[in-house]
Amino acid sequence: MHIRSTMAAAPPRPAPELPGRAPSEARAAFRExxxxGLVFVPLGLAFGALVVQSGLDWWWASLSAAVAFGGSFEFLLIGLVVAVTPLASIAVAAFMVNVRHVFYALSFPLHRVSGRLGKAYSTFALCDEAYALTSGKQARSWPGRRVLWTQLLLHLYWTGSATAGALLGALIPEGVTGLDFALTALFTVLALDAVRDLRGELPTPLLALGSALVARVLVPGEMLPVAFALFTAGLLARHLANARRTSHA
Structure with a gap:
């Protein structure tokens, strides 16, 4: 009787993961x-064509897309490489352009990703689009595998389209315009979705606008760095306020 009661009181073991779960999460990530990814294609084609038209070999586009995976910084990097810019200057430019990623870690669901290798890749592949897709209300229930698959697919979209653009760069006329606006349109749509998810909080665009106005009035000669500092302080204050509100709830 004692053995039976102990066995009955023992907590049930978690059900093992089904082998078909990984493909299902991959399909879900593909849909999301x-x-x-469709926006990445014209951007990658334009970037690859720019690499070839700048006098670099086609594989520079593949290498940059796979290793740097910096989007806007990669367009800047091509000009810096062609101009033989010192590495120290390139490092400073990379920091200034990508420092915003530091604040993504405040709410990016890295804790859901399992394994050191998975966490390392998720940290490396954290781009604006991946953060926007995984920080919405609907994405808060995503398992770690879907988060990781989403980042991997975005990485593949960008690398593949950049390589194709470099290989087909000679076929794209130099006078073609409008492809670069896809990036602006993408960020606009993602920003609108983010604003909808911030009900009850101070919207990020208003916080950015207020920081810019204060910097413009107080120190017009150093508006950009001061506005960025104020914006950073505002984001940190909002994060701490949300954390306190959650802890008291």
């Missing part, structure tokens, strides 16, 4: 990332 497809709209952003």
């Amino acid at each position: 990332s497809l709209s952003v």
Whole structure:
């Protein structure tokens, strides 16, 4: 009787993961990332064409897309490489352009990703689009595998399209315009979705606008760094306020 009661009181073991779960999460991630991936294609083609037209070999586009995976910084990097800019200057430019990623860690669901290798890759592949897709209300229930698959697919979209653009760069006329606006349109849509998810909080665009206005009035000669500092302080204050509100709830 004692043995039976002990066995009955023992907590049930978690059910093992089914072998088909990984493909299902991959399919779900594909559906979630497809709209952003379709925007990556013209951007990657334009970037690859720019690499070739700048006098670099085609594989520079593949290497940059796979290793740097910096989007806007990669467009800047091509000009810096062609101009033989010192590495120290390139490092400073990379820091200034990508420092915003530091604040993504405040709410990016890295804790859901399992394994050191998975966490390392998720940290490396954290881009604006991946953060926007995984920080919405609907994405708060995503398992770590879907988060990781989403980042991997975005990485593949960008690398593949950049390589294709470099290989087909000679076929794209130099006078073609408008492809670069896809990036602006993408960020606009993602920003609108983010604003909808911030009900009850101070919207990020208003916080950015207020920081810019204060910097413009107080120190017009150093508006950009002061506005960025104020914006950073505002984001940290909002994060701490949300954390306190959650802890008291």
